Amino acid sequence: MQVGLIHFLALSAVLFCIGMYGALTRRNAIGVLMSIELMFNAVNINFIAFAKFINPAAITGQVFAVFVITVAAAEATVGLAIVLLIYRNFREIFVDRVNLMKW
Amino acid sequence: MLSETASLVFWVIAFVTIISAIFVVSLRNIFHSALFLVLCLFSVAGVFVLLDAEFLAGVQVLIYVGGVAILMIFAVMLTSRMTNSEVRQQNEQKALGALVAFSFLLIVTGAILKTMSVKGGFGLSPSPSVTISTPHAIGRLLLTNFVLPFELVSVLLLVALIGAVVLAKKDGD
Structure with a gap:
């Protein structure tokens, strides 16, 4: 069976949903960040698949993927800095136990 | 294909x-x-x-x-x-999270299949076999059509760099 656009879209949808499940259920803040990286990757697969199959001459989708990767790197940096700060102050990285701002 | x-x-x-x-x-x-x-x-x-x-x-x-x-x-x-330590790694919303993720998967798959079934749904290119030198083309696009987002992203990276340093350094340093 030959692989076309729909297979890449399906792969991306499955990957996104796995990431979503992880982000919803992980207690460890680093685990949540890892799940979010999975979701970013699913989005990038979509961008690049559309870039290849719809208009291969204009590679706008790949440029968008470059931006997504950059923003994901920035997000991971600041996110992990915040996680380490929470760990230093509360000795805690489980997101359901860090409820200082909850009432 | x-x-x-x-x-x-x-x-x-x-x-x-x-x-x-x-x-x-x-x-x-x-x-x-x-x-x-x-x-x-x-x-x-x-x-x-x-x-x-x-x-x-x-x-x-x-x-x-x-x-x-x-x-x-x-x-x-x-x-x-x-x-x-042998602590729980997942919260008590495990079943609910699985349900939400699975229904989202169903919705997305349904949307993909429906778009595919419409005539000319995704506007597929007839000949998707054009090969171009991607680093060259991406670099050209980044400095022409996408120069504003490119500059914004560089500012964002600088902000993230400074933010991470400020957050992670100890108080009083």
């Missing part, structure tokens, strides 16, 4: 990607999750190669595997007190 060989490679890579992604979200030991995240990111780079995006595959390996995943592993090691 991909060629026969590329299709076979796609199935192998898709299998590895999904299995390692499931391990990332479900393993008890967060350090093993991080290692499977590395495998998953590598196989996504393989998907990029199949889609003729060699430059992005290289960027994926450099930034995600070399940067983000290593950063994750560092953070896991710095907080290792929490990972070695």
Whole structure:
């Protein structure tokens, strides 16, 4: 069976949903960040698949993927800095136990 | 459409990607999750190669595997007190989370199939076999059509750099 656009879209949808499940259920803040990286990757697969199959001459989708990767790197940096700060102050990285701002 | 060989490679890579992604979200030991995240990111780079995006595959390996995943592993090691103990790694919304994720998958799959069934749904290109030198073309686009987002992203990176330093340094330094 030959692989076309729909297979890449399906792969991306499955990957996104796995990431979503992880982000919803992980207690460890680093685990949540890892799940979010999975979701970013699913989005990038979509961008690049559309870039290849719809208009291969204009590679706008790949440029968008470059931006997504950059923003994901920035997000991971600041996110992990915040996680380490929470760990230093509360000795805690489980997101359901860090409820200082909850009432 | 991909060629026969590329299709076979796609199935192998898709299998590895999904299995390692499931391990990332479900393993008890967060350090093993991080290692499977590395495998998953590598196989996504393989998907990029199949889609003729060699430059992005290289960027994926450099930034995600070399940067983000290593950063994750560092953070896991710095907080290792929490990972070695036999505490629960998932909250009590496990069933609800699975339900939400699965229904989202159904919605997206339904949308894809419906768009496919419409005539000319995705506006597929008739000849998707044009090969262009991607680093050259991406660089050209970044400095012409996308120069404003490009500059904004560089400012964002600077902000993230300063933000991470400010957040992570000890008080009084």
